[in-house]
Amino acid sequence: MTTTVDVIVLGTGSAAQSAAYPCREAGWNVAVVDYHPFGGTCQLRGCDPKKVLVGVSDLVDWSRRMQGKGASAPGLSLSWPDLIRFKRTFTDPVPEQTKRSFEQAGIITRHGRAHFVDRTSVQVGEEILVARQVVIATGACHADLGIAGEDLLTTSTQFLDLEELPRRIVFVGGGYIAFEFAHIAARAGAQVQVLHRGSRPLAKFDPDLVSMLVQASRELGIEVHVNRAVTAIERQGDHLLVHARTGAQVHTVEADLVVHAAGRTPEIDKLDLEVAGVAYGKEGVSVNEYLQSVTNPAVYAAGDAVASGGFPLPWVDLVIRHPEPTYRNGRPAWLHTPDRCVVQGRIVPPASSFIQLHLAQEGPAGTPVDQYLTKEDGAFELLAPQGAYLLRWWSPDERVIGERPVTLHTWRCEIDLPLA
Numbered sequence: 409m410t411t412t413v414d415v416i417v418l419g420t421g422s423a424a425q426s427a428a429y430p431c432r433e434a435g436w437n438v439a440v441v442d443y444h445p446f447g448g449t450c451q452l453r454g455c456d457p458k459k460v461l462v463g464v465s466d467l468v469d470w471s472r473r474m475q476g477k478g479a480s481a482p483g484l485s486l487s488w489p490d491l492i493r494f495k496r497t498f499t500d501p502v503p504e505q506t507k508r509s510f511e512q513a514g515i516i517t518r519h520g521r522a523h524f525v526d527r528t529s530v531q532v533g534e535e536i537l538v539a540r541q542v543v544i545a546t547g548a549c550h551a552d553l554g555i556a557g558e559d560l561l562t563t564s565t566q567f568l569d570l571e572e573l574p575r576r577i578v579f580v581g582g583g584y585i586a587f588e589f590a591h592i593a594a595r596a597g598a599q600v601q602v603l604h605r606g607s608r609p610l611a612k613f614d615p616d617l618v619s620m621l622v623q624a625s626r627e628l629g630i631e632v633h634v635n636r637a638v639t640a641i642e643r644q645g646d647h648l649l650v651h652a653r654t655g656a657q658v659h660t661v662e663a664d665l666v667v668h669a670a671g672r673t674p675e676i677d678k679l680d681l682e683v684a685g686v687a688y689g690k691e692g693v694s695v696n697e698y699l700q701s702v703t704n705p706a707v708y709a710a711g712d713a714v715a716s717g718g719f720p721l722p723w724v725d726l727v728i729r730h731p732e733p734t735y736r737n738g739r740p741a742w743l744h745t746p747d748r749c750v751v752q753g754r755i756v757p758p759a760s761s762f763i764q765l766h767l768a769q770e771g772p773a774g775t776p777v778d779q780y781l782t783k784e785d786g787a788f789e790l791l792a793p794q795g796a797y798l799l800r801w802w803s804p805d806e807r808v809i810g811e812r813p814v815t816l817h818t819w820r821c822e823i824d825l826p827l828a
């Protein structure tokens with residue numbers, strides 16, 4: 409069977425959705441394809457479920473640290489099975505909701521693994537989908553490490569679904585997934601080690617902040633080992649042995665669970681990109697500034713499948729601080745009115761586009777109310793009430809091309825932004 413549409417979108421995650429819906433709204437016939445349940449990594453097995461776990465761990469951590477300082481909750485602990493059950497109340501409805509939402513928008517949905525059969529056609533099962541344009545939004549998957557016993561590794565997806573949390577956990581790799589999960593696991597009572605191959609974990613993050621985080625991790629009881637390359641994993645009885653090296657020195661660690669936190673790689677290897685004449689590299693599909701394949705102009709790519717190094721998403725730098733104190737008897741008095749925070753920042757738009765930043769707060773009836781606007785070299789400063797917002801950025805023709813949730817507290821900002 410052959411189905412002809414205007415645009416095929418491969419994937420159903422954040423990148424796929426940000427292409428599929430506007431194309432459909434513009435009157436195009438759109439088909440989306442995914443071999444996983446619909447919704448993508450962020451909603452089902454990445455950011456969102458992780459934040460549920462982080463949120464509860466944060467609460468437990470705060471309560472423990474405030475013991476004897478006015479809070480009293482002796483023996484407060486984190487119940488892993490309850491936590492995972494709670495997490496599922498967020499993730500379980502996503503595939504059905506996502507599929508329904510596509511279908512309500514008039515978008516054709518197909519479940520299965522797609523691969524190119526010519527420059528603008530893909531095969532899914534027995535069906536051929538033919539289009540004028542194809543968007544590759546197939547995301548990323550765990551990198552192959554090429555070590556013995558690799559199949560004994562638990563992926564981040566499996567970690568987020570563990571029924572019980574084992575006692576001894578080793579994270580292979582020292583990236584953000586390792587640190588976030590290590591902190592959750594340690595607060596849930598596990599003995600945790602992070603084995604990182606390089607000399608500095610979280611290499612893309614600010615070195616001073618990383619040093620503070622490593623120090624705080626160690627104080628929590630997490631063992632962070634650097635220059636430790638994992639070479640093999642082996643089963644021994646009811647536990648696992650993790651073999652690692654520092655130069656010529658060999659280390660072996662016993663664990664009940666070994667988690668793959670050693671990087672993700674664009675999931676493009678089974679797409680038969682050569683058949684479509686789409687150039688790619690280790691970092692993903694090679695694109696120009698319009699996210700268009702540099703070798704096949706009918707193909708675009710977005711999200712984790714792209715070799716863009718973050719481009720062309722805007723780069724946003726935010727600082728949250730209390731309003732300037734008013735002084736009373738020579739003493740700062742802002743602590744008496746800490747319901748507003750000053751947000752300072754700069755937004756650096758990608759080349760060849762003009763971007764405005766809105767902080768939009770959901771109105772009482774669910775209508776977004778645009779509250780703030782930035783211009784002039786992207787620099788802005790505003791006084792915002794505490795609350796949950798959406799940061800939005802817009803193209804010159806006034807289309808919303810990106811948004812991220814942000815929560816402003818007077819003492820901190822929780823923001824989910826792509827790294828530059």
Ligand SMILES: Cc1cc2nc3c(=O)[nH]c(=O)nc-3n(C[C@H](O)[C@H](O)[C@H](O)COP(=O)(O)OP(=O)(O)OC[C@H]3O[C@@H](n4cnc5c(N)ncnc54)[C@H](O)[C@@H]3O)c2cc1C
Nearest residue numbers: 419421422423442443444448449450454522546547711712
């Ligand atoms: C544990 C974890 C925590 C994270 N936390 C954060 C965070 O806090 N903040 C943040 O910004 N980012 C976070 N990320 C990264 C974020 O989830 C990704 O950057 C984002 O989801 C990528 O979106 P995407 O649309 O490019 O791909 P995805 O959402 O991965 O969607 C790609 C989809 O394509 C499908 N697909 C692949 N190949 C094919 C094929 N051949 N045919 C059909 N379908 C195919 C896949 O099944 C998948 O559903 C996290 C990731 C993980 C794993």
